[in-house]
Amino acid sequence: MKTYELPHWMAPWIDKHLKAIGYGLSKPQKLAKAILNASTDYQESLSTTPWKDPAAQAAYLSYFFPLNYLRTLKVIDEGKRWGFFEGVDSVLDFGCGPGTTSKALLNDDEITVPQFHGTDIFPELGGLYLDSPRTNSEMRFHLQRPAKVDANSLLSASYVLNELKGTPPWFFDFDKLLVIEPSTKQAFPKLIELRSELLAKGFDVVAPCPHSHTCPLSESKRDWCHDRLHWEQPAWFQKIQALLPIKNNTLSFSYLLASRTPLTTEPYARVVGDALVEKGKTRWLICQGPEREFLSFLKRQGKAPLLRRGDRLQLSLFEKRGQELRFELKDLKKI
Ligand SMILES: C[S@@+](CC[C@H](N)C(=O)[O-])C[C@H]1O[C@@H](n2cnc3c(N)ncnc32)[C@H](O)[C@@H]1O
CATH class of the missing domain: 3.40.50.150 (Vaccinia Virus protein VP39)
Structure with missing residues (x-):
């Protein structure tokens, strides 16, 4: 997971402009x-x-x-x-x-x-x-x-x-x-x-x-x-x-x-929800088409993967149960 930072120039830049109006960091x-x-x-x-x-x-x-x-x-x-x-x-x-x-x-x-x-x-x-x-x-x-x-x-x-x-x-x-x-x-x-x-x-x-x-x-x-x-x-x-x-x-x-010019070529799914940790499973709301769907990883399968809102994924294999897509770790790839 990427952790974002403010650039080094920002604090002095902000401070300079704040001082001009009677404020300051x-x-x-x-x-x-x-x-x-x-x-x-x-x-x-x-x-x-x-x-x-x-x-x-x-x-x-x-x-x-x-x-x-x-x-x-x-x-x-x-x-x-x-x-x-x-x-x-x-x-x-x-x-x-x-x-x-x-x-x-x-x-x-x-x-x-x-x-x-x-x-x-x-x-x-x-x-x-x-x-x-x-x-x-x-x-x-x-x-x-x-x-x-x-x-x-x-x-x-x-x-x-x-x-x-x-x-x-x-x-x-x-x-x-x-x-x-x-x-x-x-x-x-x-x-x-x-x-x-x-x-x-x-x-x-x-x-x-x-x-x-x-x-x-x-x-x-x-x-x-x-x-x-x-x-x-x-x-x-x-x-x-x-x-x-x-x-x-x-x-x-x-x-x-x-x-205007097409740029997206490969199919993928995007995580559009935070991890929902439930009794027997972890679920993530994903987007890959018009249906509201969740990826679902059962507790008995082991440690759930760390998937974050915004992540892009490809699933080579899954089992669809209602709104849930059950998957194995080996079939999941982040792109
Ligand atoms: C919430 S600020 C966002 C500023 C900057 N884009 C940002 O992301 O930090 C919205 C800005 O839109 C400007 N704005 C509102 N209506 C506008 C319009 N019709 N034409 C141009 N700018 C407008 C406001 O003056 C304000 O500076």
Whole structure:
């Protein structure tokens, strides 16, 4: 299992921008207060992130930005698995905020994108977006998205759909889409709708979906598709988190990667649930087609394998019993 980490440049970068608005990583109490207020505002569904308020900005920089950055890292890893970033000439980071997705892409040595365009409705974000710690790429910030979409362009929209009334029609002008949303039951229908539209327009939904049939969780009252990552918390984050009621020891998120050119070729199943340890067996909700299915490993078979939400699997042989697929360890391969 991969444990994600924040890059070394991030703490000094955040601290520099916090100091410019009267905050700092050395004052965790002041930050925790701002984060608590911002979290309440989010729960009360303020329409957009209130960037003009220094307290909201401090909360975003010290808390939501690093957490979304980590989420982006896992989505990037999934994309790289399918060659998703190969040939991308430009990225439009829509609703870029401080440039979370762009910065994560720029920080990846295996990804080269010549041009980045950040778009947000707040001019205050221009300075944060353009201050990128590592870049050989051309970077621009726009208050209005550039109307023309170049060939080989990737649209990224991270935690933005939940601030919009619906998916803008121009999303589908891009070759590739990277969309990240909160892992909430409320956000999920928007992603399901976006997935259906993408499939109807001929896109390959590269991840997390291993197939293009109806999503087996689209009608579920209990489950919605989301991934999870484990991460190493730096000391400065631990100090802030110690003052908050919410603990982010693992991070969850929902996402979609889609490409106009098909990229997925091999059949596989994805683990879409945490391990359910029951009396005589362990079960994992998996996705490999339109049916809601569980992998099931009986206690008498020995120690259950360590399968995590988001893992990709291939099963060469299994026995289907209702919704359950029983399998032997020798027939299971992680890909
Ligand atoms: C929750 S923040 C996410 C920021 C960043 N993408 C991230 O993942 O950390 C949502 C951002 O979308 C921006 N936004 C909301 N509506 C927008 C619109 N119509 N056009 C451009 N940006 C918008 C907000 O100003 C805010 O910066």
